[in-house]
Amino acid sequence: MKFASAMMQLEKHKAKKRRPKLPKSGTPENAEYMSGHIYSKYRKQPVLRVYTRKGGTHEQRFPYDPNDKGDMSAKWHLACSAIELDPRKVDK
Numbered sequence: 190m191k192f193a194s195a196m197m198q199l200e201k202h203k204a205k206k207r208r209p210k211l212p213k214s215g216t217p218e219n220a221e222y223m224s225g226h227i228y229s230k231y232r233k234q235p236v237l238r239v240y241t242r243k244g245g246t247h248e249q250r251f252p253y254d255p256n257d258k259g260d261m262s263a264k265w266h267l268a269c270s271a272i273e274l275d276p277r278k279v280d281k
Contacts, residue, residue, distance in 0.1 A: 200263075202270040211265045215258055224280040225272035227265075239268045241275040 209220040209227075217229040217237065225245070228238040237251040249271055253264040 196267075199267045199270040199274070202274060204266065204269065205273055208269050208273075211262055215261070216255065217253075217261065217265060222269060223272050225275070227268050227272075237264055237268045239271050241272050242277050243280045 209222050212218055217227075219229055220227045224243040225239065225241045228240075230236070231238050231250065235253050235255045237253060239249045239251065240247075241249070249268075251264040251267050254260045
């Protein structure tokens with residue numbers, strides 16, 4: 190899938206009920222969701238690193254602006270959507 194169409198699909202995806210919330214402090218924290226992982230920093234840079242399934246070796250990166258809560262929330266939505274849309278089986 191081309192990058193632009195993939196991003197549109199992630200943005201339009203509706204959130205599931207058990208999705209991890211962005212902390213009230215405003216800074217994202219590491220989270221495990223549907224056997225995937227979201228890491229909040231990469232070499233002290235504000236980047237969400239997403240591994241969509243347990244044992245995955247391919248990561249997706251979503252850079253965010255730590256001073257803009259709207260941007261941070263949008264990138265968190267993209268990270269969670271990437272995990273939810275992965276067609277592979279969820280390991281428990």
